[in-house]
Amino acid sequence: MLEQKFLNYIKTQKLFYADNKILLTVSGGVDSMVMLHLFRRTNFEVGIAHCNFNLRGDESDRDANFVRLIARENAIPYFEESFDTGKFASDRKCSIQEAARELRYSWFEEIKIGGNYQYYATGHNFDDQLETFFINLFRGTGVRGLRGILPKNGNCIRPLLFATRDEIVEYAKNHNIVFREDSSNKSDKYLRNRIRHQLLPALQSVKSDFKTGFEKTFTHLLETEKVIEGDIRKLREKLFSNNEDQIRIPIDKLTKLQFIEFYLHELLKPFNFNEDVTGKIPAALNKIPGKTFFSKTHQLIIDRDFLIISPVDINKPDKYFVDAGAIKIGIPVELNFERLSVTGKIIIDPDKNVAQFDFDKLKFPLKLRRWEEGDSFHPFGM
Template sequence: MLPVKRFVDFVEQNSLFTPANKILAAVSGGMDSVLMAHLLKAAGYNFGIAHCNFMLRGPQADADQEFTRQLAQQMGVSFYTVNFNTQQYAADNKVSIQMAARDMRYQWFAQISESAGYDVISLAHHQNDTIETILLNLTRGTGIAGLHGILPKNGPLVRPLLYLTRDEIQTVIVAEGLNYVEDASNASVKYARNKIRHKVIPLLKELNPNLEATFENNLRNFRDLETLLDDKVAELKETLLKHHNNEVHISLEEISKLKPQRLLLFKMLQDYGFTEPIIDNLLTVLNKHAGRVFESTAYTLLVDRGKIIISPKTGFTVKEISIGQDDVSCTYNSYKLTVLHDDSPLIIRDNSLAVSVDAALLVYPLTLRAWQQGDVFYPLGMKTRQKLSDFFIHIKMPLHQKTTTPVLQNGNGDIIWVGGYRLDERYKVRNNTKKVTIFELYKL
């Protein structure tokens, strides 16, 4: 029997949509999105189905498209579909296939919503997707925000299946005899998320068979704690941050009263680019060393008598960071860079702040630095080199971002990666790659 009551209860408890709303359901044809469509229909909501054909899997993709068309027809709801030349878009915009698909998908959803009057876009993520996201965040390093998992609502995007586990979805699908299509790539352990899904979570479930229920309870606690923290920090900013022209002053006496001091001070100064390591160093000199100066990318913090003074920087030079072969992370101004070595030729496709590099080509120590006049590299997908200054112009990067964008340089002088934007063609993962090194940036 379809879990309609639980579905409606979850929708109402999280204020995802109402019977008066018009809902655009993103349906791939897979098990999760098919169940979502059936639940929307059984609950009596006003919805239409949208399906993207990325033209990457030949006849199988066409079959998925026809399946969803027939599903919409059987349900008597509006059907929208589009064929994307994903490979051409990726080449034209110099992005990965996964990023191209994501960009085109959400842009199209927004266009359909506006033109056809849909209020929300419904996506079929479930509990296990959230667990996988949290475990990935934990392995890569995260703050409290990384522990709340996938949110039920984020602007016009809603996820009404987050109350269900993958096993529960499969049980319902089988019991109801619902047809769906399967993407073979879901079974591969080539990607980090699939490794978590197929290798890590089964082991955790041996320790705790009720893993999903435990995580769901943890998620509620994490989200509540995040709300409490955000409210507390907003209150502290209002009362403790004193603005004087272009400076911000904070009393050392008030800082000494903070509990927990490190966390609250970091959250208050985070907007100015001051990282956790800087806060650690700052706390060791408060009330001891007047005149000490700390720097973020765009601000200077001065420890004065009785207060700290934060002021914007002008004409500053970003420092360089050396990365050794055994380093697993480093902090570069307002970024944290993590380094992970993997024995499989893994390619990062859906995260612009992460990149896989052929490990055999790396010459240590590496350097993380700002761009310099005369820098050149071979942008991914191109056979000719390009000045970094021209690349910035091509992607229309604002001037102030040029000085803060991290550039990863190999020990032989080559630029490996323009952090968050483009890998060098020479360092991409190829068919004969044996091991990769994964670099990932986090904005602090």
């Protein structure tokens, strides 16, 4: 039964062609081991990729050994990588989950290209979809966040997204599929696990077939998202004008839009501006020109008549240093320094291009760096 649903899902979602090579991302857990079994039973050509995130000590190593042995016994091409996930998260100032996600998907893409695979497959199931829905709902989100995980997203496919966790576990039991238990899945430390262990069983007790209703909802949300994307694409074509490496958006036309925050968030998404940033732009439109907003890849300047978007040069150094005796620097911006001796009352210069600091409280060398997500400051007089 599950095998036929698996094949039907691949066909209806147009996940891949029969002659494609698929890289299976196998953790050793029940989802990925059932996925491997189904791919083998249906005679698709596959390889196996396993990530060791080194987050669970010996347990992580035992998972890697288990998957490596499975690949060897079945003569399946095998790829393995070990990551210092904790250090990566610390360096990037992100959560462990975000770090692991970035590391694995970047590596999967490398293996896909190097091994001549057309797609890489993950073992996400329908319960994962539900959990993602509630995580995004609790954080606050829009249609894209509520529709959750896509069956196919670029080179990544999720061929088990149709199956519930119970169906997968039952299939593993009926076919004597051996798998590893991840001890971290039992802990309620993470929001996803609390949703899995507490919320979903409660919903099941209220309405036993609640997952069927959610399945319809996800379909409608995905359709809604596609309609919105089409409308936003047309609006970009209407509003955006290109001038060399700049994109200009006329402010007068932008302010006529009824839900300007929503439209700004959608219009600026290709330039990686997040909702916190786009939400601040409307209030700045009627103020003095020159206000600048940044994403990781672009800057947006509010000019008199236009929003001007241009790329940030990611090849420039991330940090610059200024010594105590510096008089002038030319990069990353032109800055002049002057040391003043002050007696009596301190008068703050009102010029917006001048910043004054107590020299005795400065620690040299001063470090100049780019804006980072979460940065904010409040100058005197503002």
